[in-house]
Amino acid sequence: MLWRTGRFTHDLTSRALIMGILNVTPDSFSDGGSFVDVPRAVEHALAMLSEGAAIIDIGGESTRPGASAVPVAEELRRVLPVIEKIVAAAPGTVISIDTSKAAVARAAIECGASIVNDVTALRGDSRMAEVAAQGGVGVVLMHMQGEPRTMQQVPHYEDVVSEVAAFLAERRQHAVAVGIAADCLAFDPGLGFGKTVAHNLTILRHQDRFAADLGPLVLGVSRKSFLSRVTNAATMDERLWPTVALTALARAKGARIFRVHDVRPNLAALRMAEALLDMDF
Numbered sequence: 001m002l003w004r005t006g007r008f009t010h011d012l013t014s015r016a017l018i019m020g021i022l023n024v025t026p027d028s029f030s031d032g033g034s035f036v037d038v039p040r041a042v043e044h045a046l047a048m049l050s051e052g053a054a055i056i057d058i059g060g061e062s063t064r065p066g067a068s069a070v071p072v073a074e075e076l077r078r079v080l081p082v083i084e085k086i087v088a089a090a091p092g093t094v095i096s097i098d099t100s101k102a103a104v105a106r107a108a109i110e111c112g113a114s115i116v117n118d119v120t121a122l123r124g125d126s127r128m129a130e131v132a133a134q135g136g137v138g139v140v141l142m143h144m145q146g147e148p149r150t151m152q153q154v155p156h157y158e159d160v161v162s163e164v165a166a167f168l169a170e171r172r173q174h175a176v177a178v179g180i181a182a183d184c185l186a187f188d189p190g191l192g193f194g195k196t197v198a199h200n201l202t203i204l205r206h207q208d209r210f211a212a213d214l215g216p217l218v219l220g221v222s223r224k225s226f227l228s229r230v231t232n233a234a235t236m237d238e239r240l241w242p243t244v245a246l247t248a249l250a251r252a253k254g255a256r257i258f259r260v261h262d263v264r265p266n267l268a269a270l271r272m273a274e275a276l277l278d279m280d281f
Contacts, residue, residue, distance in 0.1 A: 001256065003216045004183045005138030006114030008094050010054070012216055012256040014278060018267050019096065019259040020045070020053035021222065024078045025062045025070075036078070042085045049090060051263040055115065058082055058108075059098030063119050063193070075104050080111055087112040096140070100124035102131045109135040119144055119193065121171040122178075133179035140186045140218050140257075141171045145194025160199045161206045164189050168214055186257060188218040197226045204250065211254030220259040221246045222266075240265065248273040 001012040010017060024041050035041040045056045060078035061070040079097065086093055096115035097108035102125040105116045109131070115138040122129045122141065132139045143164045145155055157163050168187045176182050189210055191200045203210075204221075211217040227233055227242040240262050247258050248269040260266040 001216060002183055003138060003186055003256075004181065005094060006109075006136055008114055008138075015274060016251055016256045016258065016270055017054040018052060018263055018270065019055040019057045019218070019257055020048035020051075020263050021259060021261050022048070022056055022058045022082070023062070024058060024060050024082055038081045038085060041082045042089060045082070045086050045093075046090060048263045049093065052267040053263045055094045055096050055257075056086065057096040057098050057115075057117055057259060058113075059117075060104070061099065063098075072101055072103050075099065075101060076107055079104065080107060083108055083111040083113060096138075100128070102127035106131045106135070109137055114138060115140065117188075118142065119190070121168075122175060129175065129178040129180065132175075132184075136181070136184070138184050138186065139175060139180055140188055141168060141175065142188035142218075143167050143190035143193065145190075155194045155196050155199060157199060160195065160202050161209060164203065165209055165213060168210065172214060182215070186216040186218050187214045188220060188259075191219070191221055192224045192226060197229045200224075200226045201230075204246065204253075207250060207255060208253045211256070216257060217255045218257040218259060219246075219250050219255040221250075222260040222262070244269045252277060 003010045003012055022041060022045050024035050026036055035044050058079050060075040083095055095113040096117045097105055097113040098117040099105055100118050100120040105128060116132050117140040118128060119142045172185055175185055189203050222243050223236055223239045227239045231242050233239045244265050247266045251270055251273040258266060
């Protein structure tokens with residue numbers, strides 16, 4: 001299984017990847033405000049790389065439940081200096097831009113980003129597909145019911161697995177039709193994005209359906225609130241351990257890219273799971 005992201009090609013056949021989260025926002029649910037300062041953001045990116053992150057995913061607009069939209073100019077102000085300095089400090093870093101705005105994606109690609117991580121799956125901005133196709137970058141298509149401001153109010157599905165799978169399959173077809181190469185696409189079922197705890201758990205139980213039918217599967221469970229609902233985790237730090245457990249379990253079910261805040265423990269869980277899956281280890 002290969003995933004092509006610009007000038008990088010990732011062989012996901014036997015080794016999955018860790019995507020380190022870098023939120024340069026004041027209001028993200030887990031670490032809002034921690035990395036709004038450019039030097040601190042770059043320092044954190046370099047630390048995640050040293051711990052084994054294969055990708056740094058940079059976001060300048062929070063998509064937590066209830067989050068407000070951020071103007072293009074402000075999002076650019078937040079992300080571009082960070083991308084530029086990471087590229088200068090660590091040439092060859094695989095950078096993902098977490099945005100649904102074409103103008104932000106285009107500028108980030110020009111600065112060195114090679115992945116567009118779009119929570120709207122190319123629906124939020126009619127120009128996004130063209131930007132991604134022209135850039136030849138990797139694209140993560142995510143499922144979200146509703147929008148961040150309203151998505152957790154009344155999530156409803158008749159069959160969450162079938163509906164999410166059908167949505168991602170349609171988005172895959174659309175992306176290829178508008179010129180994005182099929183081997184540049186990866187897919188995120190959008191845990192926590194317009195889904196109840198039961199919906200999230202059902203998707204995790206049946207994630208092999210997504211992995212088998214679509215392509216590289218991206219999983220983002222890191223520190224999410226449904227972990228507290230299941231485990232009674234009282235603090236954000238206590239959500240680490242269920243995140244690590246899901247990284248190992250999800251790898252066994254076929255996920256290949258893990259978007260996490262805590263790189264080292266999740267990478268250790270990932271490699272342990274892969275050692276068990278690989279009889280030649």
